[in-house]
Amino acid sequence: MNPDVAADIKDLSSTLEGIERVMDLDTLRATIADLEQEAARPELWDDVDYAQRVNSELVHKQSDLRKVTNLRQRVEDLEVLYELGEAEDDQASLTEAERERARLRKDLADLEVRTLLSGEYDERSAVVTIRAEAGGVDAADFAEMLMRMYLRWAERHEYPTEVYDTSYAEEAGLKSATFRVNAPFAYGTLSIEQGTHRLVRISPFDNQGRRQTSFAGVEVLPAVEETDHVEVPDKDIRMDVFRSSGPGGQSVNTTDSAVRLTHVPTGIVVSCQNEKSQLQNRAAAMRVMQSKLLARKREEERAEMDALKDSSGSGWGNQMRSYVLHPYQMVKDLRTDHEVGNPEAVLDGQIDGFLEAGIRWRREQQDQPA
Structure with a gap:
C-alpha cells in the first residue's frame, strides 16, 4: 500500500x-x-x-x-x-x-x-429566543428570516421543534419569537449562535432602494428538566391573559387564551399564545420561565469566573455574524472567520459549517490558560 x-x-x-x-x-x-x-x-x-x-x-x-x-x-x-x-x-x-x-x-x-460538547447542559434540548433589534421593519423581517433558518436546520436533521410564542411586527416580520428544539445536544450545538446577527441588503421596504443594515439578537438556553427542581413560588409569578394575535395584529382567537407571565423578583417576562387553551399556554410559558431562571442562576454562580476571562461572542448583544446580500454575497462568522458565499443556502438552514467551526473555536477559547 x-x-x-x-x-x-x-x-x-x-x-x-x-x-x-x-x-x-x-x-x-x-x-x-x-x-x-x-x-x-x-x-x-x-x-x-x-x-x-x-x-x-x-x-x-x-x-x-x-x-x-x-x-x-x-x-x-x-x-x-x-x-x-x-x-x-x-x-x-x-x-x-x-x-x-x-x-x-x-x-x-x-x-x-x-x-467537544461536554458542558454541564450541552446534552439538553434548546430553547431559542430571537428578537428584532436596531433596523426597524428590516430588523423584524430579519428576525423572521433567522427563525426560519433555525427551523429549517432542525427540519433537515429531523429534530422536532415546538414554537412557544411569536410576536408579530405591524408591517412585516417578528418582534420576537421563542421555540424549542427537541434533540440531544441541541443546546450545546446551538448555544454557539447566541449573540447579535447583522444583515446588510437593499431594503425591500425602502421605496428608494437604499442599502439597509439591521440587527437581530439570538438567545439560546438549555431546556429545563424535572431533575433541575427550579422552584418558582406562585406568589412570585404574575399572570396576565390576552387574545392571541397573528400577522398585522389580527386576532386569531376569540378568547383570552394567550398568557404572559412575569417573575416579579427578577422582572423576567415570558409569553405564550400558540397553544389552544390558557392552561396549555401557561404550562409552556412556565417551562420557558424556568429555563430563563436556570440560566440566571448559572450566571450568578459563575459570575466571578466569567469576570476573569474573555467571554466575547458568548453573550446577548455581542455581534457574531454578518449576512451580506449587497453589494456582494457572503455570510461570515466574526469569531471563527468561517465564511460562505451563498447566503441563500445559509438562510435555508445550511448552517452546520458555522456550528462546527464555532464549537471548535469555543473549545479553543476554553482551553487557553486564564
Missing part, C-alpha cells in the same frame, strides 16, 4: 480511537442495556411523558453506538479495499477507496465535534 495512504488510514484510526475513548463505549452499552430494560416495563406508559423521554434517549444512544461502530468497520474495510485494488490493479476499486477515505474523514470530523 502507498505509504502516504497507509499513514492517513492510521491517522483516521487514531482519530476514531480518541472518539471511542471520549464516548466510553462500555458505559454507553451499559446505559443502553439499562434503558432497554426500563423501556420493556409494562407499566412504563402509565407516565406518558416519562415513557417518551426514556424511548427518545434510548433511540439516540443506540444511534450514537451505531455511528461509532459503523465508522470502525468502515476504517477496517477501507484498508482491505486499498489492498485488493492494488493487488488486482483495479482502478475502479482504488477510485472508490479514495472517495470513501474522503467521506470517512468528514464523518469522523462531524462526530469529533460532538465529543
Whole structure:
C-alpha cells in the first residue's frame, strides 16, 4: 500500500480511537442495556411523558453506538479495499477507496465535534429566543428570516421543534419569537449562535432602494428538566391573559387564551399564545420561565469566573455574524472567520459549517490558560 495512504488510514484510526475513548463505549452499552430494560416495563406508559423521554434517549444512544461502530468497520474495510485494488490493479476499486477515505474523514470530523460538547447542559434540548433589534421593519423581517433558518436546520436533521410564542411586527416580520428544539445536544450545538446577527441588503421596504443594515439578537438556553427542581413560588409569578394575535395584529382567537407571565423578583417576562387553551399556554410559558431562571442562576454562580476571562461572542448583544446580500454575497462568522458565499443556502438552514467551526473555536477559547 502507498505509504502516504497507509499513514492517513492510521491517522483516521487514531482519530476514531480518541472518539471511542471520549464516548466510553462500555458505559454507553451499559446505559443502553439499562434503558432497554426500563423501556420493556409494562407499566412504563402509565407516565406518558416519562415513557417518551426514556424511548427518545434510548433511540439516540443506540444511534450514537451505531455511528461509532459503523465508522470502525468502515476504517477496517477501507484498508482491505486499498489492498485488493492494488493487488488486482483495479482502478475502479482504488477510485472508490479514495472517495470513501474522503467521506470517512468528514464523518469522523462531524462526530469529533460532538465529543467537544461536554458542558454541564450541552446534552439538553434548546430553547431559542430571537428578537428584532436596531433596523426597524428590516430588523423584524430579519428576525423572521433567522427563525426560519433555525427551523429549517432542525427540519433537515429531523429534530422536532415546538414554537412557544411569536410576536408579530405591524408591517412585516417578528418582534420576537421563542421555540424549542427537541434533540440531544441541541443546546450545546446551538448555544454557539447566541449573540447579535447583522444583515446588510437593499431594503425591500425602502421605496428608494437604499442599502439597509439591521440587527437581530439570538438567545439560546438549555431546556429545563424535572431533575433541575427550579422552584418558582406562585406568589412570585404574575399572570396576565390576552387574545392571541397573528400577522398585522389580527386576532386569531376569540378568547383570552394567550398568557404572559412575569417573575416579579427578577422582572423576567415570558409569553405564550400558540397553544389552544390558557392552561396549555401557561404550562409552556412556565417551562420557558424556568429555563430563563436556570440560566440566571448559572450566571450568578459563575459570575466571578466569567469576570476573569474573555467571554466575547458568548453573550446577548455581542455581534457574531454578518449576512451580506449587497453589494456582494457572503455570510461570515466574526469569531471563527468561517465564511460562505451563498447566503441563500445559509438562510435555508445550511448552517452546520458555522456550528462546527464555532464549537471548535469555543473549545479553543476554553482551553487557553486564564
